[in-house]
Amino acid sequence: MQSPFDPFWLFRLPLSGNVAQRFFSPAVTVNYAGDPAVEERVVTDVASYGKQIGWLNELVLDLAENKRPDPRTVSRLANTIKEIDDIKRQHGTSTLDGAIAALDKLQVEQADAYRRLLNQRLQRLAPPVA
Numbered sequence: 001m002q003s004p005f006d007p008f009w010l011f012r013l014p015l016s017g018n019v020a021q022r023f024f025s026p027a028v029t030v031n032y033a034g035d036p037a038v039e040e041r042v043v044t045d046v047a048s049y050g051k052q053i054g055w056l057n058e059l060v061l062d063l064a065e066n067k068r069p070d071p072r073t074v075s076r077l078a079n080t081i082k083e084i085d086d087i088k089r090q091h092g093t094s095t096l097d098g099a100i101a102a103l104d105k106l107q108v109e110q111a112d113a114y115r116r117l118l119n120q121r122l123q124r125l126a127p128p129v130a
Contacts, residue, residue, distance in 0.1 A: 038091050046083045047076075055080075 043049065055077045062069040107114040 035091065038088055041087050041091070042084050046087070047080050052077075052080060 055073050058073045059069045059077065103114070103117075106117070
């Protein structure tokens with residue numbers, strides 16, 4: 001049984017209770033299976049991994065017990081999938097834009113390195129000579 005007495009009551013600050021907070025700084029690297037930038041947005045903007053796994057667990061358990069899955073859970077999961085797909089599309093576009101901008105900058109600032117890079121990339125695309 002817990003005691004109702006809290007010796008640290010004086011040191012409690014506003015919002016010091018159950019508050020969602022990101023604890024990793026940008027300097028901390030977490031190894032995700034996919035693109036870290038996409039994973040970061042999914043976890044912060046869409047749903048945590050815990051929530052996603054919880055919804056999947058509910059669905060699998062219902063199906064294993066031959067029950068009809070809760071439509072709210074199915075809807076949450078479907079919305080999450082759509083939002084994740086949207087983030088992936090947005091990130092793919094921004095990656096291409098970033099690559100083009102970087103190549104343009106390289107062409108202006110280091111023309112020789114730019115030409116070498118293009119030649120290397122074109123050689124990789126050329127079919128091997130038999």
